[in-house]
Each structure stands twice: as C-alpha cells, then as structure tokens.
Amino acid sequence: MQRRDCRDDKLMELEVLVPAARRISLDELLTWTRQQPVCMMPFAAEITDFCAGFSQRLFRDREAARHPDLAALAFWMRKAELLRLRDDFQRLAGAETVMLPRGLVFHLPPGNVDTIFIYSWLLAALTGNRNVVRLSTRRAPQSEILIRLLREAMAETCGPLLHSTMVVSYGHEQQITEALSGACDVRVIWGGDHTVASIRSIPLPPHARELTFPDRSSLAVIHAESYLKLGEDARNQLAERFFNDAYWFDQMACSSPRLLVWCGTSEQADQATRAFWTCLEACMERKHYQGIPAVQMQKFVFACQAILKLPVSEYRSAAEATILGLESLKGYSREHCGGGLFFSARVDALADLAPILYRKDQTMGYFGFSSNDLRSFALHLAGGGVDRIVPIGQALQFSRYWDGYDLIREFCRSLYIAGEPPAAE
Numbered sequence: 001m002q003r004r005d006c007r008d009d010k011l012m013e014l015e016v017l018v019p020a021a022r023r024i025s026l027d028e029l030l031t032w033t034r035q036q037p038v039c040m041m042p043f044a045a046e047i048t049d050f051c052a053g054f055s056q057r058l059f060r061d062r063e064a065a066r067h068p069d070l071a072a073l074a075f076w077m078r079k080a081e082l083l084r085l086r087d088d089f090q091r092l093a094g095a096e097t098v099m100l101p102r103g104l105v106f107h108l109p110p111g112n113v114d115t116i117f118i119y120s121w122l123l124a125a126l127t128g129n130r131n132v133v134r135l136s137t138r139r140a141p142q143s144e145i146l147i148r149l150l151r152e153a154m155a156e157t158c159g160p161l162l163h164s165t166m167v168v169s170y171g172h173e174q175q176i177t178e179a180l181s182g183a184c185d186v187r188v189i190w191g192g193d194h195t196v197a198s199i200r201s202i203p204l205p206p207h208a209r210e211l212t213f214p215d216r217s218s219l220a221v222i223h224a225e226s227y228l229k230l231g232e233d234a235r236n237q238l239a240e241r242f243f244n245d246a247y248w249f250d251q252m253a254c255s256s257p258r259l260l261v262w263c264g265t266s267e268q269a270d271q272a273t274r275a276f277w278t279c280l281e282a283c284m285e286r287k288h289y290q291g292i293p294a295v296q297m298q299k300f301v302f303a304c305q306a307i308l309k310l311p312v313s314e315y316r317s318a319a320e321a322t323i324l325g326l327e328s329l330k331g332y333s334r335e336h337c338g339g340g341l342f343f344s345a346r347v348d349a350l351a352d353l354a355p356i357l358y359r360k361d362q363t364m365g366y367f368g369f370s371s372n373d374l375r376s377f378a379l380h381l382a383g384g385g386v387d388r389i390v391p392i393g394q395a396l397q398f399s400r401y402w403d404g405y406d407l408i409r410e411f412c413r414s415l416y417i418a419g420e421p422p423a424a425e
Contacts, residue, residue, distance in 0.1 A: 012025065012026040012173065012175060012176065013025050013026070014026065014029070014168050014169065014170040014173075014176060015137075015168060015169040015170065016166060016167070016168055017135065017147050017151070017167040017168065017169055018133075018147060018150050018151050018154060018165060018166070018167035019151065019154035019155070019162055019165065019166075020151060020154070020155070021151065024168070026175070026176055026179055029132075029166070029168070029179075029180075030179055030180075030183060032166065033104055033130075033132065033180070033183040033184075034183065040101065040128040040129075040130075040160050040161070040164060041128055042089060042099060042100070042101060042126065042127045042128040042412065043082075043085070043086040043089055043090075043126055043127070043128075044128065046157075046159060046160065046161055047125055047126055047128075047161055048079070048082045048083070048086065048126065050153065050157055050161055051077050051082055051122060051125075051126070052077065052078065052079040052082055053153060054077060054149065054150065054153050055074045055075075055077035055078050055079070056074075057149045057152070057153060058070055058071070058073060058074035058077070058149060059071075059074045061145065061149060063145050064145050064149070067141075067142050067145070068244070068248060069114065069115050069142060069248055069249075069396075070115065070142055070145065070146070072115075072396070072397065073115045073118060073119070076119075076397070076398060077118075077122065082126070085126065085400065085408065086126075088400070088408065089126075089127070089408050092408070092409060092412070093414075096416055096417055096418065096419065097414045097415060097416055097417070098414070098415040098417065099127075099412045099413075099414060099415075100128070100412060100413055100414075100415050101127055101128035101129040101130075101411070101412060101413075102129060102185045102186050102209070102411060102412065102413050103129060103130065103184075103185030103186070104129065104130045104131070104132065104183060104184045104185050104186075105124040105129045105130070105131050105132070105184065105185065105186040105187075105188060105411065106131075106132050106134070106180050106181060106183075106184035106186070106187045106188065107120045107121060107124070107131060107132070107133040107134065107188045107190075108134050108177075108187070108188065108189050108190060108191070108195075108199060109133065109134075109135070109190045110190040110191045110192075110195075110213075111136050111138070111191075112249065112252050112253070113190075113249055113252075113253055114139070114140045114142035114143045114146070115142060115146070115398075116190055116398075117133050117135060117143070117146075117167075118146055118150075119398045120133070120188055120190070121133050121165065121167075123400060123407045123408060123411060124186070124188075124407075124411045125161075125164070125165065126408075127408060127411040127412050128412075129164075129185075129186070129411055130164040130165070131164065131165050131166070132166045132167075132168065132180055132184070133165075133166070133167045133168070134168055134169070134170065134177070134180070135147075135167060135168070135169045136169065136171075137169055137170065137171050139169075147167065150167070174202070177199065177202060178202050181199075181202045181203070181204055182203070182204070182205065184204070184205075184208060185205075185207070185208050185209075186208060186209055186210070186211065186410070186411065187199075187204060187208065187209075187210045187211070188210075188211045188213075189210070189211070189212045189213065189214075190213040191213070191214070192214065192215050193214045193215045195214075196212050196213075196214040200212065209410070211405060211407075211410055213254070213402070213403050215254070215360070216254035216255070216360060216361070216362035216363075216403065217254075217258060217259075217334040217336065217360055217361055217362065218254065218255050218256060218257050218258065218259075218361065218362050218363040218364070218365070218395060219257050219258065219259040219260070219261060219361065219363075219364055219365070220242065220245070220257040220259070220260050220261070220364070220365035220366070220367075220392055220395075221260075221261045221262075221263060221350065221353065221364060221365070221366050221367075221369070222260065222261070222262055222263070222272065222276070222366070222367045222368055222392075223263050223264065223367065223368025223369055224262045224263060224264030224265070224268035224269045224271075224272040224346075224368075225264050225268055225368075226367065226368030226369075227272045227275075227276065227367065227368060228268060228271060228272055228275075235275065235276070235279045236279055236282070236283065238276075238279070238367060238392060238393075239276065239279035239280045239282070239283045240283050240393075241391075241392050241393025242257070242280060242365075242392050242393070243280060243283050243284065243287070243289075244393060244396070245257055245365055245392060245393060245394075245395035245396060246340065246342075247284075247289065247340065248396055249396075250291075250292075250295065250338050250339050250340075251336075251338040251339055251340055251341070252338040253395075253396060254362050254363075255362055255363040255388070255395045255396055256395060256396070257342070257363075257365055257392075257395060258334075258336050258341070258342060258343065259332070259342070259343045259344075259345065260276075260342055260343070260344045260345075261329075261344075261345050261346070261347060261353060262344070262345070262346045262347075263346075263347055263348070263349060263350055263353075263368075263369075264346070264348075265348075266346065269346040273325075273344060277316065277321065277323055280321060281318055281321060284320050284321065289320055290320065291320045291339055291340060292339070295337075295338070295339035296320075296339070298337050298339065299317075299322050299337055299339050299340065299341045300317075300322075301337075302336075302337035302341060303315065303317070303322055303324060303341065306324055306333075306343075307324070309331075309333070310324075310326060310331060310332070310333070311326055311327040311328055311330070311331070312324050312325065312326060312327075313325050313326065313327045314344070320340050321340045321341075321342065322340060322341045322342070323341075323342050323343075323344055324341070324342070324343050324344065325343075325344045325345070326343055326344065326345040328345070329345050329347070329353075329356045330356075332345075332356060334360055334361075350369065350373060350374075350376075350377045351376070351377060351380050353377075354377065354380035354381050354384060355384075357381065357384050357385030357386055358384055358385045359384070359385055360385065361385035361386045362386065362387055362388060362403060363386065363387070363388040363389075363390060363395050364386045364388070364389045364390075365390055365391065365392040365393070365394070365395050366389060366390070366391060366392065367391065367392050374389055377389075387401075387402075387403050387404040388401065388402075
C-alpha cells in the first residue's frame with residue numbers, strides 16, 4: 001500500500017492508552033508495527049495467566065462491580081473458560097497442520113458496546129497475535145474502567161506480552177487508519193454499515209484478511225404452549241433473562257432482541273403474550289429501570305411511523321416497554337430505535353419463520369424448543385439468516401463463534417507440513 005509522506009506521519013500524533021498513557025507519533029507507532037514479531041505461541045501460559053489475572057481484577061474492582069456487562073466479561077475470562085478455549089484450539093490442528101498466529105491484528109471496535117474491544121483483543125492475543133486496538137476519543141465509563149485495569153495489569157507484567165499490545169485513541173483521522181491498515185495482517189471492523197463500508201474502502205496488504213461485524217438485527221422465539229405450562233417463578237425468571245438480553249445496552253447491541261415471535265395457535269399466543277409482557281413490566285419495576293426521556297419520545301415517534309407502514313394490530317406502552325403486535329411478518333423491517341421497543345408476532349411452527357430471516361439477522365434467542373427442533377430449523381435456513389441460536393438470557397454472552405465466524409480459527413493460519421514420500425522399492 002502506498003504511504004503518504006513520512007513527514008506527515010512524524011507530525012501526526014495519537015494517544016496511547018495501554019500499556020501506559022502517553023502521546024506517540026504515527027511514525028513511532030508504525031515503527032513498532034514493523035518490529036520483528038514477538039514470539040508468542042498460541043495459548044502460552046503467559047497470556048492465559050495474564051487474562052485470568054485480569055478477570056480477577058475485574059471481579060474485585062468496586063467501580064467495575066456496578067456494571068453487569070463488566071461482571072459478565074470477568075466471568076467469561078475466568079481461568080476455567082480460558083483452559084476450555086485452549087483445549088478447543090488444540091483440536092483444530094490436524095496431523096499435517098500447525099496452527100500459528102497471523103501476525104498483527106488491527107481492531108476497530110464499536111462505540112456502543114463498551115466491552116467488545118476486550119473480547120476482540122483477548123481472542124487475538126490468546127492465539128499469539130500482536131494487536132493494535134483503536135478506541136474513540138469519546139468513551140463510556142465502562143471503557144475507562146477497562147483501560148485503567150488493563151494498564152495496571154500491564155504495569156505488573158514483563159516479557160513478550162507487554163510489547164505485543166497497543167491500545168490507542170484518535171478521532172476520525174483517516175491517515176492513521178490507512179497507515180495501520182497497510183501494516184496489519186488482519187483487520188477487524190465492528191460498527192454500523194456505513195462505518196464498515198467506509199473502512200473497507202481503505203486497502204489492505206494483499207495477504208491480509210478482514211473480519212467485518214456490521215449492523216445486525218436479532219429476535220427471540222418462544223413456544224407458546226411450553227410457556228403457558230410454566231409456574232409463576234419460572235415465568236419471572238424468563239422475563240428477567242429476556243430483560244438482560246434487551247436492556248443492558250438499551251437494546252442497541254446487535255444481539256439484543258427486537259422482535260418476539262410466538263409459536264403456537266392464536267389462542268395460545270394471545271394468552272402467553274399478555275402474561276409475558278406483564279411479567280416483563282414487573283421485572284423492570286423490581287429493577288427500578290428508567291429509560292432516558294429523549295429515548296422515550298424517540299420510541300413514541302418511531303412507533304407512530306411503524307403503525308403507518310406495517311400491519312400493526314396492537315399497541316402497548318408501559319413500564320419502559322413499547323410493544324407493537326404484528327398481524328403478519330410480511331414486510332417486517334429491521335429499522336429500529338432501541339430503548340425497549342419490541343415487535344411481536346405469531347407463527348404456527350418454527351419452520352414458518354425461516355423464510356423471513358436473512359443475512360442481516362444475527363441472534364435468535366429461544367425458549368421451549370428441543371435440540372432436534374432447532375437443528376431442523378437450522379437446515380431450513382440454508383443460506384438465509386441468523387448465525388447464533390441461544391437460550392433466552394444468553395444473547396449477549398460472547399463466544400468464539402460470532403456472526404458466523406470461528407474467531408479462534410480466523411485469528412490463526414494453518415501451516416501445512418507434508419510427510420516424507422514413501423521410499424521407492
């Protein structure tokens with residue numbers, strides 16, 4: 001890739017957040033990227049021990065304890081989970097292949113999910129890669145907590161890990177993104193469709209690969225008859241799990257449900273719908289959840305527009321939840337305002353849902369279906385939508401499988417080693 005005048009690189013500065021706070025020129029950063037790669041074997045003890053220790057810091061930190069998403073991150077990074085990932089990784093290599101890191105990974109995480117940059121960095125670091133993570137200059141409290149704790153942890157370590165990660169912050173200077181894109185082996189883009197399209201227009205080296213995580217939409221599906229058989233406590237627990245999926249990021253996370261589909265007869269669905277929303281409203285009252293007034297007005301305006309454009313048969317708004325019942329899913333749009341607005345619909349059977357799903361759909365939360373039901377449904381999808389099918393309550397739980405990628409595999413390359421040919425007789 002053709003770089004601009006190096007004098008510009010020397011003049012342009014950006015902020016380093018990790019491993020230690022300082023200012024750095026773009027030229028210095030590019031020099032760092034060109035250094036001889038630090039030798040890090042995938043899932044080396046140094047990186048797994050560091051991440052497990054970082055998890056403990058998160059668990060112990062009083063400020064972090066106030067944020068459920070940080071607690072979920074700490075739980076996901078615990079030592080037992082890291083060892084399970086290591087075991088999964090070791091099964092990827094065959095008799096003739098060795099799994100190696102790709103090199104330098106350039107991460108561009110989204111601004112609306114504050115923990116994603118750690119998840120993205122973690123899987124790339126565990127597989128032995130060096131990493132540059134770009135964060136916005138406008139960061140939420142959760143991001144600042146993570147930066148502080150990561151900086152503290154880095155200050156207590158030494159060796160290759162300390163020199164294999166750089167978390168930087170800059171605005172919309174395209175020159176910096178161009179330079180880092182030209183130096184990387186993998187570029188990871190998280191964000192809206194416009195952001196992804198804009199960054200993808202910046203060339204990569206011919207050998208480099210790119211992972212994109214654009215705008216997505218998600219839903220939840222409940223078997224109406226199974227729901228009606230639940231007792232009061234079980235219904236309340238399901239409502240709380242649904243609340244966590246939807247409201248942790250004000251319904252703006254790509255995996256948060258925006259559509260709730262009931263499978264069953266009209267009578268079953270009507271009865272289950274009333275009971276479910278009553279339980280969800282009670283859940284929000286117990287949690288003292290209050291939305292932002294501006295978002296409430298935005299939801300009302302969006303609902304009015306949706307009623308004019310879609311076959312809305314029911315409107316319900318109470319306790320920070322707005323429900324728009326749809327007579328059918330024909331013409332269902334993925335446009336959404338967030339903040340606790342849900343479309344609701346009914347189908348006779350799970351297979352009936354497959355034709356309306358497409359590649360923009362990411363996560364389907366479920367309740368009341370067997371493994372066989374879900375596998376049969378997956379076959380109906382063929383080349384269509386959804387990349388994740390998880391129990392309600394697990395929509396926001398990150399894993400190595402995301403948006404159709406196996407991230408552990410994507411951050412590695414397979415080195416093929418052929419055996420000796422048989423000796424001639």
